[in-house]
Amino acid sequence: MIEVRDLTFTYPGAPAPALKGIDLTVRPGELVLVTGPTGAGKTTLCRAVAGILTHEYGGRIEGSIRIAGRAAGDYRGMEEVARAIGMVFDDADAQLIFSTVGEEIRSACAEGADIKEILERFCLSRHSEQAPHTLSGGEKQRTVLAAAVAGGRPTLILDEPAAELDPASAGRIAAILADLKGEGRAILLVENTPDAFCEIADRVIRLEAGRIAAPASRAPEEARAAIAPATGDPVVRIAGLTHRYGAGFALRGIDLTIRAGEFVAVTGENGSGKTTLIRHLNGLLKPDGGSVEVCGMDTRRHPVHALARKVGLVFQNPDTMLFEETAEREVAFGARNAGVPDPENSVRSALMAVGLLDRKDTYPRHLSRGERQRLAVACVLAMGPEVIVLDEPTTGLSPDEAGIVMDHLRRLQETGVTVIMVTHDHALARRYADRIITMEGGAIMTDRAAGGEATCRRSSSTGTATASSTG
């Protein structure tokens, strides 16, 4: 059980509190869902109730935090707090310490615990001997959750455990949490996109600027702005594309044409082949069979840096690319590589297009996640690509920040740029894309205009799908 009374917390050296006057109780058998925009204080709240702020951070704490009936400060340290609380952070990779899933869970168990039962419960039995880095995102999160639960701790704190998961994987986590709640565990869950968890939550709390605001409500879905269907020349032509990872097929005979100025969303579960497909568009992967032609260039015959001038790929995690000292220099890096004629102007235009011109002198890693995502978009925009491809551009963003990123993408489309976006978020796809492609098992299952009828031809003998858009 967690009891927080009138909690105000200020980080060491910070001018203002990160949490202000928080009152919160999570009782046994209760799941409290916390939502709110990036920077609202959700992670700080998690760390406060886990005793981390008290024992590890310093800073000024006013009010009280009680964990399992004892004040957080009365525990001798985190090792003692850990007997009462299990915590899952958003970065699953950083929490997988051992070399196999079984060892990971065994290390967290009390002597004599039934490892098999835990593995079965979390659908991890067949992954017991697998190395953590070979697991999918959902499997990693289930492993981390299993390790947090394994010690029999009565209280669980989860900081965005489903941030990078597709709806099906998030649903599996939700089902497990519902079970744990039924066992009488107290659960505090932070989630930016809480759809999968609303049904199992007893209460939903919205944090804003460090305070508990009104209960969260879902913004009504706006009708998609009418954009004329794209009728430009094809910029992407994929014919019979197959790709293998080891013995298995990641892509099975993909046929796809995308025209200039289209906004295409590619959806599907983890492992359906979405990312593999888009990595073919700028030549990071080469076809094992079939062909990929982008802006008239056969990707097999051109190196990645040449294709990058036509196709900008924005990776899921913007931190994989940021290395310069200012946002402006970060954007200029790509423009210089692409040899654009007026790099200064391109950099300025790109920063303006994503609304970051006033942050051009900021150290990129000091920007918020949403701003870093927009900076990543600016980095490829400054190269003047005809096609911009984005892998999960709204992962880890609050709905508000996701909306800002998506509005910028829509404005880019209006200037004639073709936008191709991988996403798990079906609502987002319906709202912004002209055309939605759904993948499953390395094949295109449906290809439809947003709001239109799907057209799909699937060969039962080969499992390949040929799709065309009605949009």
Next chain:
Amino acid sequence: MQEIFQYRNGNGILHRMNPITKIAGVTAVVVLAVLSADPVFLAAMTAAILVLGIAGGVGRDLLRQVPLLAFLGGFLILITVLTLQIGDVILHGPVVVTVGAVSFGLALALRFCAMIFAFQVLVATTMPTALVGALRTLKFPADYALMALIALRFIPHLQIEGKKIQEAQAARGFSPGGGIGGKVRGLVPVLVPLIANALGKAEVIGLTIDLRGLRTRLSASGTRTFGRPDLLLVAGISGLAVCFCALTLIR
């Protein structure tokens, strides 16, 4: 992607050994490799470790390291030849190549191979928890034992992350070119994000260790007992030590 320094499931002779014996074996190999400058002895020791690895079912892991070790060995020999002139001259010219320099360079390269192979055998055949348990039995502080564990665990993670970063920079049109110059030019755009991201994970790793109570949980308790495989390794290492002493006395 080829993974290095990772545990492999198995039940071979090396997997059945007590981790303490294996740690002692690796220590002995390191000491002998440092003390000896005889290429023949070092080559024999490297070959013996390779044979042991093959017998223990991790030969493929060792053989995968050969191209990298050959490159590093060649580099060490080249540097030694360019900077050292001892003994008879083999080759006259702009660079004078001597027997002593080649011999010393070869010894350096073989030392390196023997130590890398021995370490690879240890980590590929020892469960990380057993390794930490053995280190704790040997009175290693918990924090150092956990550091060793985390370093091993994050080798493949860094490999994957490094590849992702390279791809992300390539997608921005970055092409540093081939050769050593290209590798040097490619360092900053890859290393800076790699290090920054790794440091970003450090806090979560530390908190996870605390929240799972690993400092106290990973005790010396899970260590295996000693058996015949351990005796065989001790005998083998003793044999190598005797050979080393004999060779030293003869000279």
